[in-house]
Amino acid sequence: MTKGPASSLFQIFCRKRWVSGAKVHFLNKYQGPGLFGQSERVVSQFYSPTSYSDVPVRPFSTSLVNPDFASCFSSSSKLLGGNILYPRSCSSLVDNEEEKLKDISVADSYCDFDADIGKPIDLEHENEGNAGVSALAESGEDVNERSSCDSTFIELEEKEHGDELAKGEQYVQVASRDPVELYRELRSNEIRAKLESSDWTVIHEVFKYFARSGWAYTQALAIYIGLSFFPTAVGKFQKFFCGKLTSDMANYVVSLGPSHSAVKFLFPIFVEYCLEEFPDEIKRYRSMLETADLTKPHTWFPFARAMKRKIIYHCGPTNSGKTYNALQRFMEAKKGLYCSPLRLLAMEVFDKVNGLGIYCSLLTGQEKKHVPFSNHVACTVEMVSTDELYDVAVIDEIQMLADSYRGYAWTRAFLGLKADEIHLCGDPSVLDIVRKICRDTGDELLEQHHDRFKPLVVEAKTLLGDLRKIRSGDCVVAFSRREIFEVKLAIEKQTNHRCCVIYGALPPETRRQQAGLFNDPNNEYDVLVASDAVGMGLNLNIRRVVFNSLSKYNGDKMVPVPASQVKQIAGRAGRRGCLYPDGLTTTLRLEDLDYLIECLKQPFDDVKKVGLFPFYEQVELFAGQLPNMTFCQLLEKFGESCQLDGSYFLCRHDHIKKIANMLEKVQGLSLEDRFNFCFAPVNVRDPKAMYHLLRFASSYSLNSPVNIAMGMPKCSARNDAELLDLETRHQVVSMYLWLSNHFKEDQFPYVKKAESMAVDIADLLGESLIKADWKPESRRTIKSKTQSRNVLKLKTEKKEFSRPQSLIKSFQKRHDKSVRPEHSEKVVA
């Protein structure tokens, strides 16, 4: 047995005869959220030649008849002589821990009974609490007479009961028989047992229950019956079973009723049936699973495994000198690599290292700056080469291993880098998992723990909602673009400070320009208003981080900002060597203070899993198994089928699927082209940017040169709509540059033009931010405004748009109340 679920069961499959005779022991445990989604599957199984586990061990005792269910059979023809009646819904009668019913239904076509089998009774009607009555009515008895329940009737029932119990001893023997034998008996049975209509109904319900049994479909995976095929397989099995069944088997199944015990009884027979009936489906699913095997990712990099790498984990909070120390080793090395989470940070290191006289090239998705004679490279983590050999590599912000979208890039760099010495810089959240991975890879791990140079101090007084309390060197953090501009506007109106702005949608060049402006003490721009984008990368002269709020929109609703992010952002205050070495942090409003303190006190999360995503080659192999699927469907299927070890999760790829979906209509793209286009840096929520991506892909598919086909704005933005437009334009040229680096260069002949456009737009954005004094608007509002020619409609939309209360107004209100505590307490966090 080489692999988890697949290979061992394949062995079972290949040696079916022997295994069938000897019985199989399945012990599969599928763990994690979303059984068949992106979840990890831990599959353990072993082969036992003597028993099925999890499947009732023979001989059965009658106690295996679900005792909860037994009460429902008080009028069973088998036990008491009446018609069998049971409530339709049995889930509450079942051990829910083990038996998680999933909403899978057998294809109706397979549930139909032959006309002579008997009519299923109206179960809906049964559910109304008249089950007994309706069934009796069906059997032709006078309901009123029956319900009078006289003593003669009871005596008769008891007698029948006694007879039935004697017969029962016979049919319960079925439970102790070898399922293979039972299956053979079914196969060879020519005359199907004659059953009453109500018995057929029970059997029908048993199969319905089987088809919806989480336990059964999990177990079925062990014989490569996949989730999507499972209902069909059960349907066919039901048809086979009902067409061949012997009276003993029928009676036994009826006595069990729709219960977990019935499922466990039927399952081994189902296995035999599947192995014989669906060899092709099983083989196909097995191959598919094998190609979606993401277990043991460390074995994907044999060269790195052959090296004895030394891993140095620089572990500590922000501003503790982790990166500084790692970069010292990087610069000393003959050949070094620095992997950054952001283009911006790669640029900073590139500048810094070259400034110190060490030739260093720059490699990001958008730019390749080769410095002659350089042996050092600063790159973004996605651009890491696992082919090159290095003496020293640095992977910054290693806690991003656990990032739900981009974690796979850190995992790949960590596992695949061919470097003698690898420095990991990050907080302690991934220390344990790094230790575990190093045990798997056989690399030596050294831990260097760093402390903050100066403790971060929380100002307990807060700003009490008064932005006039903003001081030089403050960084106000807001979690939406709109909030950022509102705060900037409010500060500039209420005080003499001027604000720089940093947020994620700005190009790195503009962010650097804004950071430069803020860091320079010789100008009036002494306050920074920023989003969480400030948490990583830039060296800023921040005296105090002030949280404008501590909740943010997560795409669905407002949620508290995670503690790890609060720590990271607050930690930007007071960096060694900057104007303000003592870091302070506080909130705008008093009511947010407790949460801030709570976050700073919290220990770092202990990450249990790191991200993974398949390489193109793996997706290609997988696609070979499913030739008629669209790329988007392939990704979906891969997500469902892939197997992962307990230390890894499959990275979220909803954005990738969105692009894949959009590109579906573009003919002539190879699978590899589609895969690559899907990683293009585009905001999938920006329709303009998405439109340009579609256009680029369409031109590319026609083998014609891809045009930028986008004009340059003449001047800086005069309002928020124009600013948003500049942001989108920059995104489009940045995407063009990225594509030119990832596809055939000659199809992107306008790289130079795109580069100069990118620089110009970044400049215009910088200029625009300097003079920005307008109220921000959302993209949706702007879109609806530009699209609509109808003034009336515009007015209505304006009415519907409700802006959060203006900070200026709320300031005025608060100012009137003028509540001010006397002291300013400081709390050391």
Ligand SMILES: Nc1ncnc2c1ncn2[C@@H]1O[C@H](COP(=O)(O)OP(=O)(O)OP(=O)(O)O)[C@@H](O)[C@H]1O
């Ligand atoms: N030994 C040192 N000598 C001089 N300056 C140092 C030293 N160590 C760190 N610094 C400076 O302190 C600041 C913070 O260091 P560094 O960026 O390495 O911290 P970090 O722990 O990596 O923080 P973050 O995770 O926030 O990037 C930097 O400006 C760095 O240049």
